[in-house]
Amino acid sequence: MTDEEPSLRSFQDRLERLDMPIRMWREARERSFAAAFGPKQGKLSNLMARLPQAASAAAALGLGRRDEVFAIFDELCDLYARSDAPHCAIIRGIVHEREAHVLLEDYVAYASGILKQGGRPEWLERGVAAASIDDQRRDYRDWLMSLGDLYLSAHAAHVDPSPVLKRIAGRSNPERHQAAPTPTREALGNFENSAYFATSILPQLR
Template identity: 80%
Template sequence: MTDAPSFKTLGEKLERLDAPIRMWRESRDRAFAAAFGPKQGKLSNLMARLPQAANAAGALGPGPRDEAFAVFDEICDLYARSDAPRCAIIRGVVHEREARVLLEEYVGYASRLLKQGGRPEWLERGIAAISIDDQRRDYRDWLMSLGDLYVSAHAAHLDPSPVLKRMAVRSNPERHRAAPTATRDALNNFEDSAYFATSISPQLR
């Protein structure tokens, strides 16, 4: 199968997941809201209700997460062997679809597999997903996810540096409002960042 039909097929798979993911998220939101109750009151009381509300949402299960993760496996593999212009198209397609909200969880999934002795391709898939995510939700969570993946790779006796550099070339060179720096720069300079020095490096000793 050539890249072009693969890309088209993956886009169609993402599109088919739109409705199931949307319905699952809406059901979770309703369950959370019903269990949480009114949003007025003392902060301590509101915080005390969070675990119950989170459990109510979690009781609905993982939804179509497994199906989305299977598509992400293919997308990240394609991303890793594509050039920068094609990667920009892939990012655009993913961010048009509901599955985009599961990218952060997918990175965590890749990180856990690495820590459990998973195959080296999970490092590449995880950093590809980091690149695709492009810090669109919360750059602090994005940075922490990248850090966790880095530590997991180190625990699996893998060197993340070459993969970081390779994926940086494929990443967005433009900074958007949600992020302090462009994803390309963030990946290129991750190992020289203050966050790496204070939060990641101590875990590697």
């Protein structure tokens, strides 16, 4: 038994206890959004015009248990960053079995915001670790954009993202799944050589 195993069981238990509150909060937000948005038929321009009102209705329900989840993610991402690849795979599995996984993208944005405001370099590592755990499971385009925002925040804070990207890439999933065009290990390791980086990130660094 390794030193990490008891910690992993602890994380699993803590995340499991949040399953029901997160599920109820998420479903309530979805119902509120749908009620405010109304019928999904009609002209695209009319549908787009209703989006802000629907989004506001969902946001009015608050953040739910987000702060508790983020506190767990702080610890979990720190553990992920210092674990070997097999343990990182276990961590990814634990998180994706729980409702908290829907907040990974928000956590990356949260880490990016703290870093941009002058937060410690560890927030870059936490953000990249969270992106690795997320594993592009929801929408790889949103995943790329959130990673790009994190990269820009690191530069604004005078922190070099390259070593962290490469180090966390080695702990990431080497296998591609249906939601993503490339494995997360490759996407992180080659982020600075990607077409997205060249067109959307590099111009902002000049």
